[in-house]
Amino acid sequence: MAVNPELKAYLQTRRSIPAFQMGEPGPSHDEIMEMLKLATRVPDHGKLAPWRFAVYRGAERERLSLALADVAMARNPELSEEMVKVEKSRLTRAPVVIAVLSRAAPHVKIPEWEQVMSAGAVCLNLLMAANALGYCSNWLTEWYAFDESVHPLLGIKPDEKVAGFIHIGTPTVPPFERPRPDVDSLVTFYGDA
Structure with missing residues (x-):
């Protein structure tokens, strides 16, 4: 069996950069399309492509962030000044944010869970594709991922759920290591080696 040392080294050191620690430059249109083509090379029983993408970039990120902040402040007028700033920057922390939208639905042959x-x-x-093109990335789901009342603002259709908002940019700080799970405590072997 051939070992791929570059891929192994990447997986041993893969990290996310927090979205608020990203800056310009972000990926170009062509780079985004290349990332999306790489991202779709996943297991997809039945070739359903039970997902799609919404790409937020440029000034649209600020417009959407302010609209989301208006909703958050209307629901909670007691938000601290710091939280208001957070709400107003939701989609502006990274140069590009890509929503991965699950279109999983009942199917005669393919379980919905497999589609999810x-x-x-x-x-x-998509995280790895961004890294492969030299960018950092972070997979987030925040309140607006689960609040269907704001989905129309974000171009999310009624039959879709947010699998994640992938923030992509250039790191403004070096990546840091975080504690990882103790794999030995998570594995049960059955049968002989």
């Missing part, structure tokens, strides 16, 4: 997991695989592939 395919969207999750797209999110992870």
